[in-house]
Each structure stands twice: as C-alpha cells, then as structure tokens.
Amino acid sequence: MATITDEILLCFICLISFFFIQSLLKRKAKLRSDFKRPPSPPALPIIGHLHHLSPVIHQSFHRLAQLYGPLMRLHIGTSTMIVVSSASSARDILKIHESLFSSRLTFGMEDYNIYEGHSFTTAEYGPYWRFMKRLCMSKLMSASQLDRFMDVRREEMKKLLESLAKSSKESAAVDLGAELTRMTNNVLSRMVMSTRCSDGYNEAEVCRNLVLKCIEFAGKLSMADILDTFIKKFDLFGHGRKLVKSMEQFDKFVESIMEIHEERMKSSAGDTKDMMDILLEVHHDQNSATKLTRKGIKNFVLVSTFLYPPNGIYKSKDDFDKPSLILISICLFQEMFIAGVETSSKALQWATAELISNPIVFDKLREEIVSLVGTTRLVQESDIPNLPYLQAVVKEALRLHAPAPLILRKCTEDCKINGFDILKDTRILVNAYSVMRDPLQWKEPNKFMPERFLAGSEENIGQHPMDMKGLHLHYIPFGSGRRGCPGASLALNVMHSTLATLVQCFDFQVGKEGIDMKAGSGFTTAMKKPLICYPILRFSPI
Numbered sequence: 043m044a045t046i047t048d049e050i051l052l053c054f055i056c057l058i059s060f061f062f063i064q065s066l067l068k069r070k071a072k073l074r075s076d077f078k079r080p081p082s083p084p085a086l087p088i089i090g091h092l093h094h095l096s097p098v099i100h101q102s103f104h105r106l107a108q109l110y111g112p113l114m115r116l117h118i119g120t121s122t123m124i125v126v127s128s129a130s131s132a133r134d135i136l137k138i139h140e141s142l143f144s145s146r147l148t149f150g151m152e153d154y155n156i157y158e159g160h161s162f163t164t165a166e167y168g169p170y171w172r173f174m175k176r177l178c179m180s181k182l183m184s185a186s187q188l189d190r191f192m193d194v195r196r197e198e199m200k201k202l203l204e205s206l207a208k209s210s211k212e213s214a215a216v217d218l219g220a221e222l223t224r225m226t227n228n229v230l231s232r233m234v235m236s237t238r239c240s241d242g243y244n245e246a247e248v249c250r251n252l253v254l255k256c257i258e259f260a261g262k263l264s265m266a267d268i269l270d271t272f273i274k275k276f277d278l279f280g281h282g283r284k285l286v287k288s289m290e291q292f293d294k295f296v297e298s299i300m301e302i303h304e305e306r307m308k309s310s311a312g313d314t315k316d317m318m319d320i321l322l323e324v325h326h327d328q329n330s331a332t333k334l335t336r337k338g339i340k341n342f343v344l345v346s347t348f349l350y351p352p353n354g355i356y357k358s359k360d361d362f363d364k365p366s367l368i369l370i371s372i373c374l375f376q377e378m379f380i381a382g383v384e385t386s387s388k389a390l391q392w393a394t395a396e397l398i399s400n401p402i403v404f405d406k407l408r409e410e411i412v413s414l415v416g417t418t419r420l421v422q423e424s425d426i427p428n429l430p431y432l433q434a435v436v437k438e439a440l441r442l443h444a445p446a447p448l449i450l451r452k453c454t455e456d457c458k459i460n461g462f463d464i465l466k467d468t469r470i471l472v473n474a475y476s477v478m479r480d481p482l483q484w485k486e487p488n489k490f491m492p493e494r495f496l497a498g499s500e501e502n503i504g505q506h507p508m509d510m511k512g513l514h515l516h517y518i519p520f521g522s523g524r525r526g527c528p529g530a531s532l533a534l535n536v537m538h539s540t541l542a543t544l545v546q547c548f549d550f551q552v553g554k555e556g557i558d559m560k561a562g563s564g565f566t567t568a569m570k571k572p573l574i575c576y577p578i579l580r581f582s583p584i
C-alpha cells in the first residue's frame with residue numbers, strides 16, 4: 043500500500059515538475075533578449091520564493107523590498123507577481139499608468155466559481171464594472187443612503203456602550219476586538235439586508251457559515267492552481283466540485299432571502315430601503331442599459347457582509363496560518379479581503395489599541411471632544427467635521443495599520459515601469475504597508491503621531507489636508523483612483539463615531555503585560571493577540 047502511495051506521489055511530483063518546467067520555458071520564450079525584469083530574491087525549484095514568506099505576508103514583502111527594491115518580482119509555483127513598495131512606484135502604477143493597471147488579478151477558482159462573470163470587485167475594468175461602481179456611488183453607498191441608516195448606527199453604538207458599561211460595572215475584562223467586530227457586523231448586515239448577526243440563530247449566521255465552507259474549498263483549490271495549473275484543471279483532489287456544492291448552498295440560501303425582500307417590496311413602498319432592496323430594484327428595472335443579474339446581487343452580498351464570524355476568528359484558522367495559503371487566499375479572495383466588515387473592525391481595533399498605548403494622544407482627543415460636545419450629551423456623527431484631532435488619529439491609525447495592506451491589480455498590456463519590462467497579465471501587488479511607511483515621504487514612519495496630519499505640521503501634509511481617495515500616492519489606505527474603495531465614507535463614519543464615543547465614555551485599563559502591537563496572519567491586518575482590556579465607565583449618556 044505504502045509503495046503504491048509512494049509511486050502515485052512520485053508520478054505526481056514528476057507531473058508537477060514537468061508542467062512547471064514547461065511553463066518556465068514558455069515564459070522564457072516570451073522574453074526578448076533586451077527584456078529587463080525587476081530584481082528578484084534567490085528562488086528554489088517548484089516553490090519559487092515561497093520560503094521567503096512568513097505568515098504576515100505584507101511584512102515579508104516589506105523586508106524583501108528593502109533588499110531588492112521598490113519593484114520586485116516574485117514567483118510562487120508557476121505564478122509571477124510584482125510587488126510595489128514605494129510611494130513613487132505606487133504613483134507610476136496607480137496614477138501615471140492607471141489605465142494599464144485598473145483590472146484586478148484573479149486566481150484559482152474561476153473554473154469553479156458559480157458567480158464567474160458576475161463579480162464587481164474582480165470585474166475587468168469595463169462596462170459592467172463602471173455600471174456597478176456608479177450604482178455603489180450613486181445609490182448603495184451614497185451620502186443620502188448612509189444618512190438613512192444613521193439611526194441603525196446609533197442603535198448599534200448604544201448596544202456596544204451597554205455591553206461595555208455592564209463589564210465596567212462587573213469589573214470584567216472584555217475582548218474589545220470581538221465587541222467592535224460584532225458592532226460593525228451588525229451595522230453592515232442591517233444596512234445590506236436588515237438583519238443582525240448576533241441574536242443567536244439568524245439568517246446572517248447561517249449565511250456566514252456557508253461562506254466559510256466556500257472559503258475552505260476555494261483556498262485548497264487555489265493552492266493547486268498556484269503550484270500547477272494541471273492539478274487544478276483536472277480537479278485531482280475534488281476541491282473544485284466541493285466548492286461548487288458549497289456555493290450552490292450559499293446561492294439557494296441568499297435566493298430565499300431575496301424572495302422575502304421581493305415579497306416585502308410589493309406590499310411596503312417607501313419604507314427605508316436596505317441595499318438588497320436597491321439591488322433588487324435595479325435587477326427588475328427593464329430600462330437599465332446593463333443588466334444586474336441575480337448572481338451579481340448574490341456575489342455582492344457575499345463580498346460585502348457575510349465573510350467573517352462575529353467574534354472575528356476563523357473556524358478553519360489553522361488553514362490560514364501557513365504563508366502559502368495566506369498568500370494564495372489573498373490572491374484568490376481579494377473580494378473578501380477588501381470586504382467591509384473585516385477591514386472596518388480591524389481598523390477600529392488598531393486605532394483603539396494605539397490610543398490605549400499612547401495616553402497623551404488619548405487625553406488630547408478626549409479634551410477635544412469634551413470642549414466641543416460638553417459633558418451632558420453623547421458625541422454624534424454631525425460633530426465629526428469639527429473634531430480635527432479625531433480625524434488625524436483615524437488617519438494615522440490607517441497609515442500605520444492599513445487593514446487591506448495589499449492592493450491587488452493586473453497589468454493589461456506589456457509596458458515599461460521605472461525602466462523595467464512588465465508583461466501583460468502580470469499580477470501586481472501594491473504593498474500599502476510599505477508605501478505608507480516610505481521614509482522618503484514620512485518623518486519617523488514607524489511612530490504613531492496623529493499631529494503629522496494637522497494643518498501646520500512640519501511634514502507639510504497639512505498644506506493640502508490628506509484626503510482618503512488616494513490622490514496623494516503616499517497615503518493609500520483605501521487604494522487609489524477608479525478602483526479605489528467605494529465603502530470609504532461608510533468605514534470612516536463608523537470609525538470616527540465609534541472611537542469618539544469610546545474615548546468620551548470610557549477609560550481602559552490593560553493587564554501587566556500591556557498590549558501586544560504585533561500583527562497576526564490573515565487576509566487583513568488583524569492584531570496577533572486579542573485586545574483584552576477593562577473598560578471603566580466615566581460618562582454614561584444612556
């Protein structure tokens with residue numbers, strides 16, 4: 043038996059090697075003699091540069107870029123990618139040659155993705171993407187739609203305060219990260235389809251579990267893809283079939299929710315519409331030039347909300363602790379990676395951790411809030427424009443701890459960047475972590491200094507208050523240009539009001555060991571250890 047297994051294994055390795063060498067030869071044949079490729083670290087056969095990577099992928103890229111430069115070429119298996127690590131190279135890719143780099147890279151699961159061709163986040167830059175982007179900006183995430191859900195955000199904030207106040211009364215420790223994730227989950231779920239995530243059994247919970255299954259199989263499938271397209275093509279391990287089955291279950295489930303919404307829409311015109319209602323309206327609009335399919339809606343729901351469990355911890359976390367799987371998952375799941383819940387809650391956790399670790403900043407922020415709001419009412423979203431230090435704290439937290447540190451693009455034409463040749467279809471990863479710590483752009487780049495974002499700061503950033511749209515290519519927490527994040531306003535809204543409320547209402551104590559500011563592994567930059575602290579209520583407006 044052992045011999046048969048060994049033989050199968052040997053055949054397998056031979057096949058992989060054959061296809062690997064074949065693809066290398068093909069790649070080589072394509073290269074002209076004068077072709078100048080970006081520098082690259084030493085590689086091993088088959089796995090390429092995989093051994094250079096640690097579980098915190100963006101930090102591995104950052105370290106390698108110090109040795110091999112801001113435009114660096116990496117191979118993992120048969121796949122080649124270019125990592126971009128300085129503000130000036132990011133400018134070349136995201137601004138100067140934007141039209142060549144406005145499509146997203148895709149990976150692995152296309153053959154088994156039942157929503158293939160209906161995705162917004164992975165859509166090629168073209169008519170369907172433009173239609174969805176317009177829908178996002180004019181309806182789904184427009185200022186008026188965000189205003190309509192202000193009460194929802196206030197209610198969820200109140201629930202967060204109640205929960206922390208209870209812990210304060212009982213002198214109990216809380217996992218602040220889990221509380222913040224629950225809050226952002228609920229805000230998003232209610233805005234998308236009027237359901238909460240943390241009321242015991244509910245639709246959102248079931249849906250999320252189905253998505254986790256899809257993630258598991260797609261991750262395994264993409265591992266095969268990255269090592270060799272042959273394994274993927276013939277679905278040797280059956281992960282493709284399992285992925286299709288899980289996605290079909292997810293599809294059936296969301297279909298039933300859509301039908302409930304459609305029934306409700308017939309009877310109650312004019313109520314506050316959630317995103318699902320808007321998407322269904324567009325779907326039924328006979329006059330729409332571009333058709334939004336039911337699959338398109340389901341894919342959007344999959345992307346926007348239900349990707350992470352309420353406590354922010356993967357069920358199959360071990361699967362994502364290996365660099366190979368993390369990298370692959372990043373490439374494959376860019377849709378989920380850039381999704382709303384995870385990014386917003388992670389950003390909030392880091393910002394809160396920085397505030398607790400920097401008491402001078404914490405006190406200064408509280409002083410600003412108290413001097414504007416007083417001590418008799420709770421800070422509100424409408425106060426935010428008058429709180430410049432709060433805005434500076436959020437900007438600085440997003441600079442140091444970009445929740446989506448790798449911006450994923452694809453090169454759509456052969457071109458020359460910085461004197462290096464880049465082939466059509468090359469995968470591009472802009473490392474926002476490196477860009478936002480570029481020492482040529484930032485004074486003491488690794489230090490948490492919100493003051494740098496205030497008007498009149500020495501760094502001149504205040505001369506043109508740093509926006510969030512990526513116009514200044516050294517500050518790109520939400521990406522840049524046409525493919526920039528359409529959820530930025532919503533995310534900032536939630537971040538500003540939550541941080542302001544926490545600082546206004548609570549002091550936070552931590553154990554003797556303090557707060558561990560190391561990053562963990564994963565699609566987004568999570569903290570390595572949970573943010574455990576003791577909230578002490580100092581002002582209760584509820």
Ligand code: HEM
Pocket residue numbers: 162163164175346380381382383385386389444445446448449450518519520521522523524525526527528529530532533534
């Ligand atoms: C702090 C929170 C967030 C951060 C840091 C963040 C970051 C990003 C980044 C870096 C990108 C890629 C941009 C590029 O390629 O230039 C992106 C794209 C995207 N984000 Fe966000 N995001 C956040 C919150 C949200 C929210 C709340 C939503 C929606 C509910 C959202 C939906 C999207 C979508 C749909 C895209 C794809 C856009 C496209 O391909 O055209 N994001 N985000």
